Amino acid sequence: MPKPYPTEFRDDVVRVARNREPGVTIEQIAKDFGVHPMTMQKWLQRAAVDEGAKPGQTRTEAAELREARKRIRLLEQENEVLRRAAAYLSQANLPKRFYPLVTELAADRIPVSVTCRVLKLARQPYYRWLADPIAPSEIAWAYRANALFDAHRDDPEFGHRLLADEARSAGEAMADRTAWRIASANGWWSAFGKKRSKNGKKPGPAVHDDLCTVTDEKGRVRHEFTANAPNQSWLTDITEHKTGEGKLYLCAIKDVFSNRIVGYSIDSRMKSQLAVNALENAIARRGDVAGCVVHSDRGSQFRSRKFLRALAHHRMVGSMGRVASCGDNAAMESFFSLLQKNVLNRRSWTSREQLRIAIVTWIERTYHRRRRQARLGRLTPVEFEAIMNTPAALAA
Numbered sequence: 001m002p003k004p005y006p007t008e009f010r011d012d013v014v015r016v017a018r019n020r021e022p023g024v025t026i027e028q029i030a031k032d033f034g035v036h037p038m039t040m041q042k043w044l045q046r047a048a049v050d051e052g053a054k055p056g057q058t059r060t061e062a063a064e065l066r067e068a069r070k071r072i073r074l075l076e077q078e079n080e081v082l083r084r085a086a087a088y089l090s091q092a093n094l095p096k097r098f099y100p101l102v103t104e105l106a107a108d109r110i111p112v113s114v115t116c117r118v119l120k121l122a123r124q125p126y127y128r129w130l131a132d133p134i135a136p137s138e139i140a141w142a143y144r145a146n147a148l149f150d151a152h153r154d155d156p157e158f159g160h161r162l163l164a165d166e167a168r169s170a171g172e173a174m175a176d177r178t179a180w181r182i183a184s185a186n187g188w189w190s191a192f193g194k195k196r197s198k199n200g201k202k203p204g205p206a207v208h209d210d211l212c213t214v215t216d217e218k219g220r221v222r223h224e225f226t227a228n229a230p231n232q233s234w235l236t237d238i239t240e241h242k243t244g245e246g247k248l249y250l251c252a253i254k255d256v257f258s259n260r261i262v263g264y265s266i267d268s269r270m271k272s273q274l275a276v277n278a279l280e281n282a283i284a285r286r287g288d289v290a291g292c293v294v295h296s297d298r299g300s301q302f303r304s305r306k307f308l309r310a311l312a313h314h315r316m317v318g319s320m321g322r323v324a325s326c327g328d329n330a331a332m333e334s335f336f337s338l339l340q341k342n343v344l345n346r347r348s349w350t351s352r353e354q355l356r357i358a359i360v361t362w363i364e365r366t367y368h369r370r371r372r373q374a375r376l377g378r379l380t381p382v383e384f385e386a387i388m389n390t391p392a393a394l395a396a
Contacts, residue, residue, distance in 0.1 A: 005035070006281035008265060012360040013040065014047045019357055032365035034382070077110050081118045099129050145182050147172040152188045159190045208318035210295075225295075225331040227257040230385065231286055233293045234262065235332040236278065238270060238301060239339070244350040250359060251278040251301070253294075254335055255286075258388070259373060260381035261335070261363050262286050266356050272304035279310050290315040297321055297329055335367075342366070 017029050017040065030040040049056040088101050102115045116123045144167060151158060151166035158166070164179035183189070227233040233256040240249045251274045252264040263282025267274050283289055294316055296302040302320070311318050321329055343362045349355040368382050376384040 004284065006263070006284045008277065008281055009285075010043050011047075012266075012356070014043050015353070015357050016361055017044060032361075032369065034364070034369070074114065077114050078118050080108075080110060081105060081115050085119060099126055102126055103130070141182070144172050144174050144178065145186065148179060148182055148188065149186070152183070157190055160184075160188075163188070208320045210319055210321055225256045227255070230255055230257045230389070231289045231292045232257060233295065234282070235329060236275070236294060236296045236302070237329055237332045237336065238274065238299065239336045240270065241344045241349070241355065243352050243355050244348075245352050248349075248352045248355050249274060250339075251275050252332075252335065252363075253278050253282045254332055256331065258381045258385045259331075259335075259376065260368060260385060264360075264363065266359065268352055270301065272301045272306045275301040275304070276306050276310050279307070279314075283314055291317065293317045293319050295319040295321070295329065338367070339363075 013029070013033050013035065016033075017026060020029060026040055026044075027037045030037045045054065046059070048054045050058045050060070052058075084105060085098070085101060098119050098121060102112060102119075102121070105115045106112050112123060112126065115121075116126060147167035147170050148163050150170070151163045155162070155166070160180040160183045161176050163183060164174060164176050167174060167179065225233065225235065234253050235256060236251065236253045238249055238251045240247050242248075246268060247270075248266065248268060249270040250264060250266050252261050254260065255262045262285060263278050263280075265274050265277035265281060267277075279294070294311060296319070298320055301307065302318075308318070339359070339362065343358050344355075349358070369380055372378045372380055373384075379387065
């Protein structure tokens with residue numbers, strides 16, 4: 001069964017079809033975007049139903065129905081929690097503790113989050129109680145922190161090294177680095193130390209190692225963007241362009257193997273969700289991507305918790321370049337340069353919708369299916385993948 005197209009991709013195709021030039025048929029647009037004409041017709045009919053032009057159940061109504069069913073199921077679970085809690089506390093021979101009740105309800109397929117919310121319990125203490133009351137390392141850390149705090153309270157001008165000396169003399173052995181970590185986490189700075197800035201403009205630290213570097217015979221480090229098969233190495237970045245309504249942001253993901261843009265997302269705001277949507281769209285179209293390396297710069301969108309969770313969920317590997325070094329992601333910058341020259345700078349754009357249609361049309365019709373590349377043997381990305389994937393399929 002073929003994998004469904006991403007929602008954002010379907011919406012873009014419908015926009016292009018509705019704003020097509022006179023003489024351009026639906027079949028031609030379907031061919032340009034690599035979809036079947038019947039699929040294209042279904043997307044147009046679904047869009048008409050969603051807008052109220054035709055009768056039928058819209059996507060909003062279907063989503064509301066799913067949310068209503070989810071809410072009913074949640075209310076049933078909450079009612080069961082209250083009923084079991086009343087019966088549990090009415091038994092005089094049981095201690096007045098809720099943690100065993102939470103475990104019993106979890107065994108009956110009532111989520112721990114629902115039980116803790118109804119009983120006004122915090123989940124983290126429950127899980128600590130369930131696994132291990134207190135780890136020995138936490139006890140040792142607490143004793144060391146107490147010793148450092150006592151030394152800092154007595155002598156606020158001491159730095160972390162002098163605080164470590166005082167703690168060691170009090171019987172709490174620790175390294176200077178451990179003392180610095182504890183003092184830094186609690187904000188115990190020397191009274192004469194330099195104030196810490198909270199509004200710095202420098203990029204944050206990398207959350208991944210740079211996995212796209214190689215060292216040549218002379219010991220020089222350079223970047224090499226190569227792959228022997230699809231879904232081995234992806235590149236991603238974000239670009240922006242002004243319109244009459246404000247800026248429009250594009251996050252694109254390119255497969256190093258064929259230079260194909262396997263996923264993209266366009267929005268009026270440059271948030272972490274923009275990068276997550278682009279990654280999810282790429283995964284929806286490519287299938288099994290476990291072990292794929294995703295290389296990016298140190299932008300906050302790619303260092304966000306949402307993006308890191310998406311990578312971990314799909315078992316992908318992150319990679320990051322240096323600060324203020326466009327050469328560390330040159331292969332992706334070259335694509336944005338082409339987009340800048342062929343679309344963005346060709347004219348002024350009055351609306352975000354107008355620019356969005358132009359971007360997706362150029363990517364899917366021109367870049368993927370018409371622009372031949374020397375690195376691919378004068379083939380387009382779609383032709384290159386079709387040719388290279390056929391021998392692999394036959395060999396399998």
